[in-house]
Amino acid sequence: MNAFALTEDQIAIRDMAQEFAAETLAPHAMRWDEEKHFPVEEMRAAAALGMGGIYIQDDVGGSGLTRLDAALIFEALSTGCPTVAAYISIHNMCAWMIDRYGSDEQRRRLLPKLCTMEHLASYCLTEPGAGSDAAALKTKAALDGDHYVLDGQKQFISGAGVSDIYVVMARTGEAGPGGISTIVVEKDTPGLSFGANEKKMGWNAQPTRAVIFENCRVPVANRLGPEGIGFKIAMAGLDGGRLNIGACSIGGAQGALDRSLAYAKERKAFGSAIADFQALQFKLADMATELEAARSLLWRAAAALDAKTPDATKLCAMAKRIATDTGFEVANDALQIHGGYGYLADYGIEKIVRDLRVHQILEGTNEVMRMIVARGLVGRAKGN
Numbered sequence: 001m002n003a004f005a006l007t008e009d010q011i012a013i014r015d016m017a018q019e020f021a022a023e024t025l026a027p028h029a030m031r032w033d034e035e036k037h038f039p040v041e042e043m044r045a046a047a048a049l050g051m052g053g054i055y056i057q058d059d060v061g062g063s064g065l066t067r068l069d070a071a072l073i074f075e076a077l078s079t080g081c082p083t084v085a086a087y088i089s090i091h092n093m094c095a096w097m098i099d100r101y102g103s104d105e106q107r108r109r110l111l112p113k114l115c116t117m118e119h120l121a122s123y124c125l126t127e128p129g130a131g132s133d134a135a136a137l138k139t140k141a142a143l144d145g146d147h148y149v150l151d152g153q154k155q156f157i158s159g160a161g162v163s164d165i166y167v168v169m170a171r172t173g174e175a176g177p178g179g180i181s182t183i184v185v186e187k188d189t190p191g192l193s194f195g196a197n198e199k200k201m202g203w204n205a206q207p208t209r210a211v212i213f214e215n216c217r218v219p220v221a222n223r224l225g226p227e228g229i230g231f232k233i234a235m236a237g238l239d240g241g242r243l244n245i246g247a248c249s250i251g252g253a254q255g256a257l258d259r260s261l262a263y264a265k266e267r268k269a270f271g272s273a274i275a276d277f278q279a280l281q282f283k284l285a286d287m288a289t290e291l292e293a294a295r296s297l298l299w300r301a302a303a304a305l306d307a308k309t310p311d312a313t314k315l316c317a318m319a320k321r322i323a324t325d326t327g328f329e330v331a332n333d334a335l336q337i338h339g340g341y342g343y344l345a346d347y348g349i350e351k352i353v354r355d356l357r358v359h360q361i362l363e364g365t366n367e368v369m370r371m372i373v374a375r376g377l378v379g380r381a382k383g384n
């Protein structure tokens, strides 16, 4: 791909997602936030346009697109609602883990309904005692004949309680990353239950709940790949997930910047439009420049993940850190440009700030992103 020029197909994909965001997400986003409404029907409408299985192979109903295409889609969707876009991103990440590591039988059984979003998926890694240090997870999957018996708790799970498919990282072996396996748990399995919907600063249009396993029996046939590669599967999923969440930040921030431009041209102070003040122009210029820089790195990382280059994980971590930090800063600057009105819910800017804040925390905190980058640097410095 040429990182600096999108193909006609990519422009068409982005425009399709942008139009969907403007028509189907944006008009309702503030109400969904206020009412804590998870818009499942609208997400199924997105899936009908190919956004439920963006980089899933087409034999099971996926769209067979690239990571760069996905970045374009998630940026565009987020101009309508970052929270809904981000959930669709998590759903796509789970579907990809099944597509990439599942058997043919698992792919054919699970993916068609995930691609249409008739079934929704949740990614279950974090636990109360294991967030950044995810390899310390304790949820146990004990082998008992042709079943695993799961016991333990996952924390902060997006979509939990509504999702039909839970992609769960659980311990089947020794301590550390090598003792973890990935097991698909279906919603109505006895022994699976959920905590209360968490009260959150943002991301209100999707539920966040604990997922609890108590003597929860799951067929061994639901394990993805062999035992012991679950941590690898979880991290591989997150490479792409981090790109998507970064794209969600850029899209949300771009929406806030666009509104700031319109507002600054209209709002008068000291006898002229506030857009006439050079201090404000410089702020707008910096916002646009920093977003473009983040977008460029994100596209570069997406191309690296598509090409499976050895530095793809590092580039995804770099891109996630820059895109989510920049997205939050730009959205916050947009709030400032709106003055007191930016702080009012009616203008929609404070919602974007609240929604984008969590992107600096989840799918690996931005400190963890620095750890991933630094490990590579130190390794190279030692000649590894």
Ligand SMILES: Cc1cc2nc3c(=O)[nH]c(=O)nc-3n(C[C@H](O)[C@H](O)[C@H](O)COP(=O)(O)OP(=O)(O)OC[C@H]3O[C@@H](n4cnc5c(N)ncnc54)[C@H](O)[C@@H]3O)c2cc1C
Residues within 6 Å of the ligand: 090, 122, 123, 124, 125, 126, 130, 131, 132, 133, 155, 156, 157, 158, 159, 200, 203, 208, 358, 361, 362, 363, 364, 365, 366, 367, 368, 371
């Ligand atoms: C709204 C929401 C939705 C989420 N959705 C999901 C989901 O769907 N699935 C899922 O599995 N998880 C999900 N998460 C969990 C999220 O991924 C974790 O919150 C995140 O990984 C951080 O873990 P923690 O909260 O336990 O923080 P901790 O790991 O306890 O970290 C606390 C602080 O210490 C810092 N820190 C930790 N270790 C180091 C270190 N070595 N060096 C420097 N700093 C360090 C962290 O960066 C952070 O600032 C979600 C979280 C939220 C808030």
